[in-house]
Amino acid sequence: MATGRTHRPATRSRGIPEATVARLPLYLRALTALSERSVPTVSSEELAAAAGVNSAKLRKDFSYLGSYGTRGVGYDVEYLVYQISRELGLTQDWPVVIVGIGNLGAALANYGGFASRGFRVAALIDADPAMAGKPVAGIPVQHSDDLEKIIQDNGVSIGVIATPAGAAQAVCDRLVAAGVTSILNFAPTVLSVPDGVDVRKVDLSIELQILAFHEQRKAGEEAASSDGGVPAAAARSDSADQGPDGDMPAVMPA
Amino acid sequence: MATGRTHRPATRSRGIPEATVARLPLYLRALTALSERSVPTVSSEELAAAAGVNSAKLRKDFSYLGSYGTRGVGYDVEYLVYQISRELGLTQDWPVVIVGIGNLGAALANYGGFASRGFRVAALIDADPAMAGKPVAGIPVQHSDDLEKIIQDNGVSIGVIATPAGAAQAVCDRLVAAGVTSILNFAPTVLSVPDGVDVRKVDLSIELQILAFHEQRKAGEEAASSDGGVPAAAARSDSADQGPDGDMPAVMPA
DNA sequence: CCATCTTTGTGCACGCGTTCACAAAGACAT
DNA sequence: ATGTCTTTGTGAACGCGTGCACAAAGATGG
Numbered sequence: 001m002a003t004g005r006t007h008r009p010a011t012r013s014r015g016i017p018e019a020t021v022a023r024l025p026l027y028l029r030a031l032t033a034l035s036e037r038s039v040p041t042v043s044s045e046e047l048a049a050a051a052g053v054n055s056a057k058l059r060k061d062f063s064y065l066g067s068y069g070t071r072g073v074g075y076d077v078e079y080l081v082y083q084i085s086r087e088l089g090l091t092q093d094w095p096v097v098i099v100g101i102g103n104l105g106a107a108l109a110n111y112g113g114f115a116s117r118g119f120r121v122a123a124l125i126d127a128d129p130a131m132a133g134k135p136v137a138g139i140p141v142q143h144s145d146d147l148e149k150i151i152q153d154n155g156v157s158i159g160v161i162a163t164p165a166g167a168a169q170a171v172c173d174r175l176v177a178a179g180v181t182s183i184l185n186f187a188p189t190v191l192s193v194p195d196g197v198d199v200r201k202v203d204l205s206i207e208l209q210i211l212a213f214h215e216q217r218k219a220g221e222e223a224a225s226s227d228g229g230v231p232a233a234a235a236r237s238d239s240a241d242q243g244p245d246g247d248m249p250a251v252m253p254a
Numbered sequence: 255m256a257t258g259r260t261h262r263p264a265t266r267s268r269g270i271p272e273a274t275v276a277r278l279p280l281y282l283r284a285l286t287a288l289s290e291r292s293v294p295t296v297s298s299e300e301l302a303a304a305a306g307v308n309s310a311k312l313r314k315d316f317s318y319l320g321s322y323g324t325r326g327v328g329y330d331v332e333y334l335v336y337q338i339s340r341e342l343g344l345t346q347d348w349p350v351v352i353v354g355i356g357n358l359g360a361a362l363a364n365y366g367g368f369a370s371r372g373f374r375v376a377a378l379i380d381a382d383p384a385m386a387g388k389p390v391a392g393i394p395v396q397h398s399d400d401l402e403k404i405i406q407d408n409g410v411s412i413g414v415i416a417t418p419a420g421a422a423q424a425v426c427d428r429l430v431a432a433g434v435t436s437i438l439n440f441a442p443t444v445l446s447v448p449d450g451v452d453v454r455k456v457d458l459s460i461e462l463q464i465l466a467f468h469e470q471r472k473a474g475e476e477a478a479s480s481d482g483g484v485p486a487a488a489a490r491s492d493s494a495d496q497g498p499d500g501d502m503p504a505v506m507p508a
Numbered sequence: 509c510c511a512t513c514t515t516t517g518t519g520c521a522c523g524c525g526t527t528c529a530c531a532a533a534g535a536c537a538t
Numbered sequence: 539a540t541g542t543c544t545t546t547g548t549g550a551a552c553g554c555g556t557g558c559a560c561a562a563a564g565a566t567g568g
Contacts, residue, residue: 019525021467025460029442043545052444056527071533071546086462093508101366107357113442113459149547156464157469181472182465188283188367190306198468200461205367205453208412209279209342211436214410214452216343217436273555297515311556317517325516325563
């Protein structure tokens with residue numbers, strides 16, 4: 001969960017709930033895996049387990065898309081893959097630019113998960129003139145002077161910011177001015193954008209800090225209980241953690 | 255289930271809402287910036303603007319930690335930095351291991367946001383023997399054969415998984431068996447962990463897919479008058495074939 | 509010491525998301 | 539056709555998070 005929206009004027013009367021949208025990619029991944037194994041149909045129970053969610057939640061999520069299941073049987077895997085892909089807009093090609101080709105930018109450029117899901121890295125952009133022309137992931141880095149031209153020539157509407165924090169807002173402003181309307185921000189800064197532009201933030205250090213909080217709490221409880229002995233995995237069911245996706249409690253196999 | 259049933263709102267209520275915990279790092283960052291500019295105090299309104307949240311929400315969040323503000327004045331920046339750091343557990347040192355030193359793992363190792371917040375990269379681990387000994391971010395990569403020993407010798411309780419999806423669950427199992435109780439997972443897989451282990455997931459491709467959904471909706475609304483909404487590019491020839499990003503079957507024999 | 513002004517802390521209401529539980533719908537066997 | 543069995547789709551209840559609005563608390567000035 002990291003949507004840095006500015007204001008929400010409730011433009012979703014007939015729309016799909018945001019929480020559901022955030023889970024659709026999860027279902028899609030599980031379904032793709034089933035598809036690759038040529039599994040024809042899947043029940044909500046099975047698919048929910050694979051995606052790590054509650055089956056009732058999954059069924060309700062799908063109900064927002066329409067009635068794509070067959071009672072007594074389950075869901076047709078291929079059909080559902082198509083429907084979710086279409087709903088997410090993955091049946092079309094999304095050219096993406098990555099700005100800031102440092103370690104993280106390079107990692108993103110090399111990340112295979114993009115191309116396989118309708119995203120195409122249209123350009124890599126960096127402010128360092130020494131980087132210009134140097135190929136990263138097979139794509140030559142271009143200088144940020146040409147940012148506007150690159151955006152417009154490629155019809156880019158999604159931009160990824162992987163610059164240092166200090167440069168992020170300026171880059172963001174230029175991207176938006178050039179026509180980008182969706183931004184994935186890896187820089188540890190709050191970006192301000194005009195209405196109509198979506199920003200999602202991914203912050204590695206924040207995720208770690210949240211883990212540290214729970215870790216500290218676990219350590220404190222353990223010391224306080226003075227139980228000692230076994231780490232008490234099954235004894236106490238606290239763990240009010242839960243990320244945005246909610247992970248399943250599962251029994252350790254071995 | 256797995257909800258904190260141990261709520262005891264006495265003198266020290268330990269039940270901080272998850273949503274609040276997730277925002278504390280955000281406040282901490284804004285406060286740190288103020289601290290570096292030697293700003294002595296800040297009002298909830300100012301701080302909320304800097305963190306990109308509602309001021310009432312911020313005040314309520316802080317109220318869970320205690321009454322650290324002064325009415326008519328605001329919050330003491332230094333004091334608040336300390337209190338939040340303590341609450342998040344950042345006043346202690348957290349050794350972290352990163353498993354999977356590919357592009358992403360290397361980027362994480364180089365990421366400065368860790369060290370500055372109490373996190374210390376204790377070791378880099380990779381399964382490739384050719385990587386062993388090679389320094390990344392000044393730290394020599396160690397082979398995964400030594401994973402258990404590394405965890406135990408360094409007292410590591412937080413692990414970062416940046417391996418391909420296919421290796422993630424196995425790595426996760428080994429980490430947990432060795433004593434890790436918090437995992438930050440970058441691999442596109444649902445991890446099964448025993449009770450008491452926290453998992454947070456960061457998935458780059460999911461974030462992009464969510465953006466694509468909104469982007470499509472924006473485009474559809476805009477062109478709703480002329481065209482029929484969906485861009486009719488439904489018949490993709492190579493849409494659902496698996497990409498090389500190594501998605502593994504997330505389906506397990508439940 | 510009192511009045512006024514600023515800002516916090518929070519009671520309350522509302523809306524979203526989650527979960528339960530079950531009727532409806534279809535497959536399948538006889 | 540009819541009954542049984544499985545699984546979906548969803549109405550309803552519940553709990554959490556958010557934001558409003560205001561009283562309490564303290565600073566500040568006369």
